[in-house]
Structures are given as structure tokens and as C-alpha cells.
Amino acid sequence: MGLWGQAATPETAEAVLRRRLDALGMPPFRGFATHTNRTVLLSITARGVLRMHRGYAWAPDRVLSAIVKYVRPGTRRATRRSAEREFLTFPVEVHAPPVRQSRRGVERPRAGDEAIHVRLAEMHRRLNMQHFGGAMPAIRFRLSSRMRTRLGELAVDARSGKPLEIALGRTHLKHGWAEVEQTVLHEMVHQWQAESALPVDHGAVFRRKARAVGIEPSARRHLGHGGPRRTVD
Template sequence: MVSLTGRKVLRVHRGYAYAPDDVLSAIVRFVDPDSRRSVQLSAEKALLAYPVEEFVSVARRTRGGRRPAPRREDLPFLRELKRRHQELNVRHFGGGLAGIAFRISWKMRTRLGELLLDRRTEQPQEISISRRHLLRDGWDEVEGTLLHEMIHQWQAESGHSVDHGKLFRDKAREVGVPARAVRIVGSRQARRPLRRRRV
């Protein structure tokens, strides 16, 4: 996960690229030769508690498939999405939503965001947010898009059908987002891959 080579090069698992600041500072305490043993042990515990594999499975999937690994300049966006997802999960969903992978889409032009569902299991796989949307509209707007996709995630994880029906509209009203589909009106819809459904 984390190691220091003999030439003092710090090697960290690539999944830590998504880790929040407290985990990153635990890495620093862990490898600092001046840290007390007890400090190192608690730092080790903190960095091992971070679900690094969650992000590796995404990276592995992308290497074999058609999706590219995240770009360096998108990492701050990915971190902020993860942070807001955690916060909104607690505020609006009782903390019941699972952690989910995020992707910043450079190609998404007709939509602002989407949730990918496995067609077979109907379980959420990933939330994508349009990079254009992030750069153009800022976080207040993007948070609305994120919440829209989180309502779909909640529908899927609680066994409801994933759509924009009454359940969706009621929940959207409750959490304070417009119940519109997250799509830029008037544009052509993105091409759909075969095995995933996008909502």
C-alpha cells in the first residue's frame, strides 16, 4: 500500500490519489522516520482503513476496457465529488448509500451527469459528471446534478425502479433539487453502451 524505498522514494498505491487530506497526512506520519512508534501505528491504521481497492477496481476495469484512467487535473474534482457525496449521503439519505466510483467525463456534452447501472443486476456502478458542467457552472450547480444521480442510486440500492417517476419527484422535492432530467435540452443524446443503463 505505502512504502519507502532505500533511496527514499515514497511509493503509494494509486487508489490513494482519491484519498482525503486526513488519509494523506496519515501517510506522511507513517513514513516519517521521526514519528514515534505509536504515532506510526495509528497512522498505519488510518491509511489501511481507507478503501483503496474501491478505486483500483475502477482502474483495472478501465485498463481492460474502453474507459481511460482519470487524468491528473481531474483528481481534485474527483476528491470533491467524493467529499460531497459523503456529506449529502448523511444529510439526505441517512448515510445509507454505498460508496461509489466517480468519473469526470470530457466527452459528455448532452448531459450534465449520469449514473451507470449494471444492466443485469441494476446496481449502481459509477456516477459520471460532465467536465464542461463543472467548469462552466461551478459546484453549486454540480451539487444539484450529484443529488439527482444520488436519488437514482438510492432508488437502485433500495430495490425501486430507477426512473423519474413519482418516487423520484417526491425525493427530489424533499432534498431540494429540480425533478428534471439531467440533460441539456435540445442536444442529441450520447451513444449508449450495451450493458449499462444510464439515468
């Protein structure tokens, strides 16, 4: 069973994907949803909803079987790892390109945003020179009103591992620039990990670099997650 060509509507792609996964022995989930966000190819929400990129509707059975293995409870760690590699390499966005106005997406800009963005870009340049030898590429900043518990977040491309953007909570911006600078530096340590092809996490390498740049090495308000979400607080 397959789905070929671009004529299919997203609903059809989702239905086909679901049917194919079920046929391959997918365990039951509370819900199932697809999207075209390439920073999170596959995830299981706290409410037990399985979310995945719609482009997997075009994947061969080999890739879908890897997904089934990955999400099935009790799969051994090594098997999960190789299953993850298998489904991350499938070029989902070729088949289901991102929707410009994604639901997660583009928040309407607010008055004063431009000045904030200018200030953040300057801050990034300065911290880059001070702590990273100027080696870090400039990065896009996004201001999010949905981030309430998290202060900041780095999104990296799930496949290439390259940094995409740093998101900051609008609530956090009210804490003042000194606080924001700490958060930007924290995310820049993650950016440095990603640029250096290191795991983007809060492990020993992170803590060592965090101390070196003069920030608290603890993960601040880090939210745990179960899937290969390619974002880190």
C-alpha cells in the same frame, strides 16, 4: 451451432453471433457491433446500429431467440419484457470479460483530477448524511470529456441492478460547484432508487424524492433510449 472455448478471437465471436442471430430471424439493422461493456448489454444506436455484448456468442438459442423477439418491431410489450428478462440473465461476462482498455473506457487522467475526486467523495458523504441517513454506499466517480449534452449519469450493473459509478461531464464541472452539487444529488436519487431495488427512472417516485432532497424534480437533459441501457441521466 455454437462457439465453445476461449480460443476464439473477438472477431470470430462477433461473426458467429451475427450468423446465429440471422438464422433465428433477426430483422435487418444498419449495422452490427459487439462489445464487452456490462452496463449496456444490448442497445440500438440512434443510427440504427444494433450493439450487444460479445458474450452472447456463447448463449443458447433460447437466449438469442429472446434477443430477436426483443428487437423485432411490433413485439408486444409483455413479450418484450419477458424476452428482456431472459437475455439479461445470461452471464455474458463469464464468456467475454471486459477489455481493460475499452474504447469507451478509461480516459487519461488530467492534472487536477485527484483534487476533484477528493471533493466529489466529500460531497457525496455530506449529501448522504444530509438526505439519505448515511445509508448510501460510497460510489466511484468518473469524469468524462465525451459527455457534452448530459451533465451526469448513473451506471448500474445490468443484471444485479447495483450502482457502479456516477459519471460527470468535464464540461459541466466548469459550471461551478453549486451546479455540480445539484447534479450529484440528482444522480444520488437514482443511486437511492437502484439501492432500493426501485426502477431507475424519472417517474413519480423519483420526483417525490427529488423534491424531498430539495432539487428540481424534472429530468435535466435526459436523453431517451430504446434498449435496456442501464444508464440514466
